Amino acid sequence: MAFRVAFQGEPGAYSEEAVQRLFGDAAPQAHPTFEAVFEAVETGATQRAVVPIENAVFGSVRVNYDHLRTHAVRIVGEFQLRIHHCLMAPEGASLDGLEVVRSHQQALGQCRGWLRTHLPHVTPEATPDTAGAARAVADAGTSAVAAVASRRAADRYGLSVLADGLQDDAENFTRFLALAAEEAEASIVGTGRPKTSLTFVLQENVPGALFKSLAVFALRELDLAKIESRPLVGHPGRYRFFLDVYGSAWDEPVARALDHLRELTQEVQVLGSYPEGTTAD
Amino acid sequence: MAFRVAFQGEPGAYSEEAVQRLFGDAAPQAHPTFEAVFEAVETGATQRAVVPIENAVFGSVRVNYDHLRTHAVRIVGEFQLRIHHCLMAPEGASLDGLEVVRSHQQALGQCRGWLRTHLPHVTPEATPDTAGAARAVADAGTSAVAAVASRRAADRYGLSVLADGLQDDAENFTRFLALAAEEAEASIVGTGRPKTSLTFVLQENVPGALFKSLAVFALRELDLAKIESRPLVGHPGRYRFFLDVYGSAWDEPVARALDHLRELTQEVQVLGSYPEGTTAD
Numbered sequence: 001m002a003f004r005v006a007f008q009g010e011p012g013a014y015s016e017e018a019v020q021r022l023f024g025d026a027a028p029q030a031h032p033t034f035e036a037v038f039e040a041v042e043t044g045a046t047q048r049a050v051v052p053i054e055n056a057v058f059g060s061v062r063v064n065y066d067h068l069r070t071h072a073v074r075i076v077g078e079f080q081l082r083i084h085h086c087l088m089a090p091e092g093a094s095l096d097g098l099e100v101v102r103s104h105q106q107a108l109g110q111c112r113g114w115l116r117t118h119l120p121h122v123t124p125e126a127t128p129d130t131a132g133a134a135r136a137v138a139d140a141g142t143s144a145v146a147a148v149a150s151r152r153a154a155d156r157y158g159l160s161v162l163a164d165g166l167q168d169d170a171e172n173f174t175r176f177l178a179l180a181a182e183e184a185e186a187s188i189v190g191t192g193r194p195k196t197s198l199t200f201v202l203q204e205n206v207p208g209a210l211f212k213s214l215a216v217f218a219l220r221e222l223d224l225a226k227i228e229s230r231p232l233v234g235h236p237g238r239y240r241f242f243l244d245v246y247g248s249a250w251d252e253p254v255a256r257a258l259d260h261l262r263e264l265t266q267e268v269q270v271l272g273s274y275p276e277g278t279t280a281d
Numbered sequence: 282m283a284f285r286v287a288f289q290g291e292p293g294a295y296s297e298e299a300v301q302r303l304f305g306d307a308a309p310q311a312h313p314t315f316e317a318v319f320e321a322v323e324t325g326a327t328q329r330a331v332v333p334i335e336n337a338v339f340g341s342v343r344v345n346y347d348h349l350r351t352h353a354v355r356i357v358g359e360f361q362l363r364i365h366h367c368l369m370a371p372e373g374a375s376l377d378g379l380e381v382v383r384s385h386q387q388a389l390g391q392c393r394g395w396l397r398t399h400l401p402h403v404t405p406e407a408t409p410d411t412a413g414a415a416r417a418v419a420d421a422g423t424s425a426v427a428a429v430a431s432r433r434a435a436d437r438y439g440l441s442v443l444a445d446g447l448q449d450d451a452e453n454f455t456r457f458l459a460l461a462a463e464e465a466e467a468s469i470v471g472t473g474r475p476k477t478s479l480t481f482v483l484q485e486n487v488p489g490a491l492f493k494s495l496a497v498f499a500l501r502e503l504d505l506a507k508i509e510s511r512p513l514v515g516h517p518g519r520y521r522f523f524l525d526v527y528g529s530a531w532d533e534p535v536a537r538a539l540d541h542l543r544e545l546t547q548e549v550q551v552l553g554s555y556p557e558g559t560t561a562d
Contacts, residue, residue: 056512060341105386105409112314126409128386210508211499218492227491229508231337
């Protein structure tokens with residue numbers, strides 16, 4: 001039986017590309033929502049899952065941080081994919097004949113400059129996802145309507161690529177995480193420097209509490225790769241933090257830092273230790 | 282001449298509501314993009330602007346952090362608005378007759394549970410924004426198509442509210458910032474505890490650099506209200522930080538902490554000192 005990896009979106013989505021980069025010839029399984037993706041891997045319906053966690057332009061996918069906290073899964077790898085948008089339409093279409101361009105709103109936003117310059121008279125239409133826009137354009141089959149999506153989506157739906165590299169910001173990457181069920185025997189993916197993702201809640205009204213919680217890492221010369229605070233809504237003055245620290249939670253310095261952190265903060269949860277991901281076009 | 286405040290979106294948008302909460306009877310000016318909103322206030326076309334900066338569920342609006350850094354504007358106030366979604370349709374429509382519900386994808390996501398329970402057979406359709414969905418539903422005038430948007434949008438487009446409080450997470454707030462041109466004489470908005478927003482870049486490969494940069498605040502017993510790191514794409518190992526610290530940049534302890542921070546980090550920019558905002562339904 002194939003090794004199944006859940007992702008959110010339709011076939012041709014950037015997440016499907018990330019599945020392939022992380023798991024080679026595994027069978028990607030499309031799910032309509034992130035919730036369904038987490039459930040699939042948690043229940044064993046799929047062996048692994050791949051979800052976006054952070055985009056260089058749009059920031060953290062906060063909803064997936066919540067899913068990480070509340071589902072029995074752990075992070076086993078990561079991958080950074082450069083987002084590379086193509087303009088695609090049914091065969092025979094040309095730039096001149098286009099009237100409408102459909103894509104996810106964020107993708108349209110990332111191509112705003114290009115669209116303004118090259119297709120000033122075309123109406124942008126927002127859709128729920130990029131690959132879905134490509135599929136709809138293929139289904140409609142008119143040369144007046146194009147989609148902005150990945151080259152993979154163009155291939156999948158038999159569309160011609162009219163233009164390539166539409167994104168205004170060439171440095172637009174999305175970071176994806178590979179997930180396994182918490183209890184599953186699952187090997188890590190990749191060979192990079194080990195990294196641990198964790199979350200905790202600061203105790204209320206303790207001056208300098210954040211500084212003290214970071215000291216547990218600094219005093220052990222452990223470097224942080226990411227830090228993000230979120231107000232706990234309904235609890236003014238309380239914050240949840242998400243941290244990535246270099247090192248594995250199974251090794252001495254990080255393990256001791258985590259013990260120390262538990263003395264100072266609440267709800268410490270390790271989301272996984274995994275190799276730092278590579279970046280690729 | 283009216284006091285003009287720029288916001289992104291269409292009339293009836295949640296941002297327009299935030300304009301009213303922050304500036305009373307000012308004249309809200311709708312702009313299609315955040316870029317246009319920042320340009321309007323920077324050039325003096327409007328006296329102020331209001332933009333969303335962070336949502337409790339979806340995280341920071343990273344693109345607006347970039348605009349804050351690159352436009353000659355400063356923050357003069359903030360406001361937290363509870364996001365309260367209504368289902369609306371032309372007069373005479375009922376839940377039973379609905380076939381399609383249109384709204385911004387995030388709004389549809391926030392109402393997923395309610396829609397599943399109450400309208401399992403209805404097709405959700407993503408639109409670029411909530412108020413635009415309401416306007417389109419009013420224009421179409423069929424009782425088979427409803428929109429999810431604010432009560433304000435229902436009022437504005439003459440739609441009947443079929444249901445109220447659709448959001449699954451009652452604790453969904455959006456934080457809005459009030460902006461003025463950097464050089465404008467502009468009074469701060471509100472009476473809360475003073476807060477300063479700033480950004481800086483850590484020097485490369487300095488172990489414990491983040492810890493030291495936070496020490497400049499902790500050593501002066503200044504509390505942080507928010508911290509967020511972003512990798513500088515194309516510069517592995519370098520990070521930009523966004524911090525909110527209690528206190529005004531014009532007063533001694535914060536001013537000294539900022540001087541100290543400039544010794545340790547690069548590109549320190551104060552985005553504004555302003556009163557902490559109130560939260561409202």
